[in-house]
Every structure is written in structure tokens, then in C-alpha cells.
Amino acid sequence: MTGPAPLCVVLVEPAGPLNVGSVARLCANFAVHDLRLVTPRCDPSDPDALRMAVHGRSVLTSARIYPTLLAAVSDCSRVVATAGRLDHGTIPLGPPEAVLPWAISGSGQQPIALVFGREDHGLTNAELLLSQRVITLHSSDTYPSLNLSHAVAVVLHDIARLQTGPSPHAEPVLVSPETPETEPAGPKALEACLDDAEELLLEVGFLMKHTARARMAKVRGLLQRGLIRADEVALLRGMVRQMRWAVRHHRL
Structure with missing residues (x-):
């Protein structure tokens, strides 16, 4: 165990x-x-x-x-x-x-x-x-x-x-059960995914260099609050990389 x-x-x-x-x-x-x-x-x-x-x-x-x-x-x-x-x-x-x-x-x-x-x-x-x-x-x-x-x-x-454990007189604290499958993604994996996403979004014109930092901070906060998992980060990064390849090869 x-x-x-x-x-x-x-x-x-x-x-x-x-x-x-x-x-x-x-x-x-x-x-x-x-x-x-x-x-x-x-x-x-x-x-x-x-x-x-x-x-x-x-x-x-x-x-x-x-x-x-x-x-x-x-x-x-x-x-x-x-x-x-x-x-x-x-x-x-x-x-x-x-x-x-x-x-x-x-x-x-x-x-x-x-x-x-x-x-x-x-x-x-x-x-x-x-x-x-x-x-x-x-x-x-x-x-x-x-x-x-x-x-x-x-x-x-x-x-x-x-x-x-709490003292006999303390109010109980409820903790949601967690399993390894629901562990959030580590900071390094998430940062790498966001770096790839920022590069793609700059290329397609969704982000501008002078606002990219602030807008990506909002995306990072959204994913962190949602406790995105490692497998979900890998999925997103794969999607971003495929879209970036398609953009560079004019397949969209």
C-alpha cells in the first residue's frame, strides 16, 4: 500500500x-x-x-x-x-x-x-x-x-x-478521496505544454507579444484550478503540436 x-x-x-x-x-x-x-x-x-x-x-x-x-x-x-x-x-x-x-x-x-x-x-x-x-x-x-x-x-x-487526527473536541475535517489517476499534472509538464500552446497561438495571431504573458497566465490559472491531470496535459500538448505542424504545412 x-x-x-x-x-x-x-x-x-x-x-x-x-x-x-x-x-x-x-x-x-x-x-x-x-x-x-x-x-x-x-x-x-x-x-x-x-x-x-x-x-x-x-x-x-x-x-x-x-x-x-x-x-x-x-x-x-x-x-x-x-x-x-x-x-x-x-x-x-x-x-x-x-x-x-x-x-x-x-x-x-x-x-x-x-x-x-x-x-x-x-x-x-x-x-x-x-x-x-x-x-x-x-x-x-x-x-x-x-x-x-x-x-x-x-x-x-x-x-x-x-x-x-483531530482532538476529541475538534470539528471533523472532510477530505475528498484521491487516487493516483486524479493526481494533478506536475509544474514542469504543464509549463512545457503552455510554452507549446503560446508558440502556436502567437503563430496563428490569437496572441500578440505584448499581451501574451497576461493571457497565458489566465490559461495557466484556469488549468491549475481545474487540477488538470498529467494524461490530460499530454493530450493537450499532442493536440497543440499537431495543430502547429498543420499550420506550418498549410494543412488547415
Whole structure:
């Protein structure tokens, strides 16, 4: 029987060694062994980071560094991002109790990514669109952004509570059953399909270069919200490639 998928914590451009060390400690607290850093703006081996990691030093020293968020989550089956900003455009946000049960209901060997943004301005909309779901925590509307390590603590605690079961006095949390057949497509496969689609749509004149980025972001958001599967992405990509071949050979 396949067990729950492993978790990985992804920090995008963290600037503070104290925060990075604290997150490594939190990973150890909640038995998360996979810490990923996207172009960190501080040295993960800084003495302050090592001091704050305490018994999570092994997590910190084994943390992997990636050049982009897409590279960091390319092997993940589910990607959940966090956002404390209010200027997120049309990207839908959900509270932890609505998003996290879905996030951890997957199984298999592919990790589930929990993505946290920069201390000063979080994640960009383009980065948020690489995830299937986006969490916003129950903080005040007048000051929604939490300290990076505090946000990680809240999310990991909520996941641990869901995994170990509610207390006898808690309200039950309903989780929709998931099977491997309904696992969403990974970010790398979806991005490749969208790149092919954008190229075709530019060729046929549906997209213009100056508006392509915004319009493709809407398409990406639509597919992510629909939790498009890997086999469905493969089908769409095959259709796009065949249409592009037909256009180039004047078969339409």
C-alpha cells in the first residue's frame, strides 16, 4: 500500500539567515527532511543560520539550492503556495482548512511542495501560478504578512494536526478521496505544454507579444484550478503540436 507523499519546504529568495535557520529547525520539529532554497539572498551556512537551526542543522546543511521556483518544484506532484498580500489579482486564495486536506491527501513518492515567498514582498503572481492551490493564513487584513518562519510554523503545525487526527473536541475535517489517476499534472509538464500552446497561438495571431504573458497566465490559472491531470496535459500538448505542424504545412 502506498503511503503519504513526502513533504518539502521551498523558500524563494530568503534574505535572513535567522529565518532560514529557524525554518530548518521547524522542518526537524515536524519531520520534514527536504528543504529547498531558490536563489537565497543569504548564506545558508551563515553562523546565525546554524545557531537558529539547533537540532535541525542536518536539514539546513543538506538543503538544496535551485535557480528558479519551477526547477525547485519540477519533481513535485502537488504544489501549494502561500500568500499574505491582498494585491494578488484574480488568483483565488483559500484558508488552510480548505487547502491543506487536499494537499496531503495525495500518495506516492513524488513530494508535495509547500512554497513560501520573500520576507519583503512574498511571491510574484507568476510564481503563485506555478501552484495548484494558494493558502492565505487567518491574519489581520490590516497587516496580513507574517514573519517567514512563523508562516512556516503555522502551515506545518496544521499539516501535522491533520495527519495525526483531530482532538476529541475538534470539528471533523472532510477530505475528498484521491487516487493516483486524479493526481494533478506536475509544474514542469504543464509549463512545457503552455510554452507549446503560446508558440502556436502567437503563430496563428490569437496572441500578440505584448499581451501574451497576461493571457497565458489566465490559461495557466484556469488549468491549475481545474487540477488538470498529467494524461490530460499530454493530450493537450499532442493536440497543440499537431495543430502547429498543420499550420506550418498549410494543412488547415
